[in-house]
Amino acid sequence: MDDFTLVGARPQAPLPAQKKVPWYRGKPVAAYLVLGLIVLGCLLWSAFSKTDAGYMDLSACNLAPSRSHLFGTDTMGRDIFAMIWSGGRLSLIIGVCSTLLSTLIAVFFGSLSGCAGERLGGLLTRVNEIFISIPNLLLIVLLQAILGQASVWSLSIVIGLTSWMSIAKVVRTEVRVLRGSEYVQAARCMGGSFLHILRVHLAPNFLPSILFMVIMNVRGAMLAESTLSFLGLGLPLEVVSWGSMLSLSEKALLTGSWWMIVIPGVFLVATLLSLTEIGNAIRRSLGHSQKIL
Amino acid sequence: MKTKRIVWRAAKTAAIFLISVLVLSLLVFVVSRLAPGDPLVAFYGERAEKLKPAERAAAEARLGLDQPILRQYALWLKGALRGEFGISYKYKMDVLEVIRARLPFTLRLGGIGFLLTFFLALGLGVLCARHEDKGLDRALCKIGTVTSCIPEFWMSLMLILIFAVSLRVLPSSGAYDVGKADDLGSRITHLILPLTVVVLGHLWYYAYMVRNKMLEEMRMDYVLLAKSKGLGRKKILYRHCLRNVLPSYLSIMAISVPHVLGGTYIVESVFSYPGLGTLSYESARYKDYNLLMVLCILSGALVIACNLLAQALSERIDPRMRAQEAIDTWEADTDG
Numbered sequence: 369m370d371d372f373t374l375v376g377a378r379p380q381a382p383l384p385a386q387k388k389v390p391w392y393r394g395k396p397v398a399a400y401l402v403l404g405l406i407v408l409g410c411l412l413w414s415a416f417s418k419t420d421a422g423y424m425d426l427s428a429c430n431l432a433p434s435r436s437h438l439f440g441t442d443t444m445g446r447d448i449f450a451m452i453w454s455g456g457r458l459s460l461i462i463g464v465c466s467t468l469l470s471t472l473i474a475v476f477f478g479s480l481s482g483c484a485g486e487r488l489g490g491l492l493t494r495v496n497e498i499f500i501s502i503p504n505l506l507l508i509v510l511l512q513a514i515l516g517q518a519s520v521w522s523l524s525i526v527i528g529l530t531s532w533m534s535i536a537k538v539v540r541t542e543v544r545v546l547r548g549s550e551y552v553q554a555a556r557c558m559g560g561s562f563l564h565i566l567r568v569h570l571a572p573n574f575l576p577s578i579l580f581m582v583i584m585n586v587r588g589a590m591l592a593e594s595t596l597s598f599l600g601l602g603l604p605l606e607v608v609s610w611g612s613m614l615s616l617s618e619k620a621l622l623t624g625s626w627w628m629i630v631i632p633g634v635f636l637v638a639t640l641l642s643l644t645e646i647g648n649a650i651r652r653s654l655g656h657s658q659k660i661l
Numbered sequence: 662m663k664t665k666r667i668v669w670r671a672a673k674t675a676a677i678f679l680i681s682v683l684v685l686s687l688l689v690f691v692v693s694r695l696a697p698g699d700p701l702v703a704f705y706g707e708r709a710e711k712l713k714p715a716e717r718a719a720a721e722a723r724l725g726l727d728q729p730i731l732r733q734y735a736l737w738l739k740g741a742l743r744g745e746f747g748i749s750y751k752y753k754m755d756v757l758e759v760i761r762a763r764l765p766f767t768l769r770l771g772g773i774g775f776l777l778t779f780f781l782a783l784g785l786g787v788l789c790a791r792h793e794d795k796g797l798d799r800a801l802c803k804i805g806t807v808t809s810c811i812p813e814f815w816m817s818l819m820l821i822l823i824f825a826v827s828l829r830v831l832p833s834s835g836a837y838d839v840g841k842a843d844d845l846g847s848r849i850t851h852l853i854l855p856l857t858v859v860v861l862g863h864l865w866y867y868a869y870m871v872r873n874k875m876l877e878e879m880r881m882d883y884v885l886l887a888k889s890k891g892l893g894r895k896k897i898l899y900r901h902c903l904r905n906v907l908p909s910y911l912s913i914m915a916i917s918v919p920h921v922l923g924g925t926y927i928v929e930s931v932f933s934y935p936g937l938g939t940l941s942y943e944s945a946r947y948k949d950y951n952l953l954m955v956l957c958i959l960s961g962a963l964v965i966a967c968n969l970l971a972q973a974l975s976e977r978i979d980p981r982m983r984a985q986e987a988i989d990t991w992e993a994d995t996d997g
Contacts, residue, residue, distance in 0.1 A: 640810040
């Protein structure tokens with residue numbers, strides 16, 4: 369074939385040198401780094417530190433950040449540096465646990481209402497809508513009141529129970545598309561049970577599209593925990609978390625000790641922001657170009 | 662024929678509203694009484710602990726707390742239908758009186774906050790859409806993402822720290838200076854910080870919605886047609902795109918009323934602003950049942966009413982659409 373050349377064909381122009389896309393383009397490296405540092409710090413601290421974060425040194429109350437107390441001490445004489453790391457662990461645990469719970473509920477509820485017939489599916493959707501329209505905090509406060517004194521687990525459960533609705537909605541829409549596909553029908557014909565189909569066929573397909581919302585759910589749970597603890601409805605003062613550290617801030621305002629308010633808040637906001645950036649990056653990689661908080 | 666249909670529909674809406682409120686009140690009633698805690702403490706304060714069993718029983722009988730829950734509910738409902746919601750255990754006043762004293766504060770904070778959010782979000786959204794992916798849009802979106810990650814209570818604390826503690830220019834709590842209840846200036850300065858938090862807390866979410874919806878509209882075929890007819894960019898944007906976005910924005914904002922008003926809850930308690938938010942917090946904390954009931958029903962009724970309003974709005978705008986679908990399409994655009 370090389371014997372003759374096309375007459376009049378221009379010699380192929382060399383391809384423009386392909387710009388090498390750096391590996392970090394479009395990836396939230398800073399967010400991963402910040403989140404990784406915070407998570408690692410919290411884990412390492414609870415593994416290696418021998419000092420008790422709740423230890424009250426009454427001779428060292430309300431000290432500004434200095435060499436001996438890097439982040440200062442609070443009005444009860446606790447070292448804020450130690451509290452940040454050990455308290456962060458609890459805040460993260462609550463975020464992750466309640467999200468696990470809410471995702472589980474959402475997956476079951478969503479796929480159930482997606483697989484069910486017109487009538488039951490419609491009813492479940494209505495139920496979901498009613499739950500969505502109730503302001504979340506009100507629901508959390510009421511539930512927490514029933515469960516009594518809050519602990520890490522009760523808070524996780526309460527927040528998890530109140531935040532599955534929007535994921536369930538997405539799961540339902542996805543499942544309704546998926547259930548018509550041949551492989552699901554084949555599995556049903558061969559007698560696959562609901563749980564089997566959910567595990568093998570449905571979940572792997574809709575998990576990527578809810579991943580973004582799951583990460584946002586962690587963010588929402590951490591926000592709810594800190595707000596509740598701040599209001600005095602969440603974790604009590606002696607259980608250190610970022611939220612319960614901030615519940616001392618009324619006193620801090622009176623004495624003007626800014627470090628008690630600023631430092632836990634900065635850590636909280638940094639974590640939430642990293643989660644948001646990571647969630648957004650996942651969303652973008654799935655092909656949603658539009659921006660969202 | 663037409664009037665008959667309208668009447669029928671209004672009746673149906675009213676019936677839905679009443680039934681929902683009734684169910685809500687029953688739920689709140691049962692749940693609040695199942696919760697641990699002693700309502701007598703709210704009524705008698707510290708003395709409740711020292712009451713003898715007989716006195717205690719008498720006190721409970723007087724407040725109607727010794728009956729079975731459902732019977733209590735029936736009694737409460739009977740009173741409620743006559744407009745008697747009982748007295749607040751804590752304030753020893755008629756519940757409606759207590760609420761009446763606080764309501765204007767929340768309405769002021771939430772109402773102004775809502776209006777500001779409404780217009781600012783629209784403006785910001787359109788501005789971002791106009792400068793899509795240019796510096797301004799990117800900067801505003803970044804600011805929005807960061808702001809949305811700041812918990813409302815912490816934002817309030819930071820504002821207090823900066824403007825009240827360090828700079829000493831704005832007051833940090835209350836609704837007016839002591840003894841200056843009628844001074845408009847004092848009221849306004851007390852409103853600035855809480856209002857900032859309320860607006861910033863909600864603004865970006867809705868601004869993003871408007872931005873995304875506008876961008877979607879700008880990629881429609883009719884925009885291409887308008888362009889090829891030679892219409893200016895501004896004209897297309899405001900006369901065509903914005904007009905198509907506005908109706909659904911209206912119904913979304915109708916649903917968001919309870920969220921903005923309910924969002925004042927945290928802000929009020931940080932700024933010790935004497936509104937309904939602090940009141941409901943107190944009533945939940947001190948088991949002030951009668952007060953809690955009315956507050957829950959008020960906010961629940963607001964939620965239901967706003968949902969119905971939004972539904973009516975979007976049906977009116979586009980008869981094919983139910984409100985929930987309007988929200989779904991918006992959220993599909995924004996939530997993924």
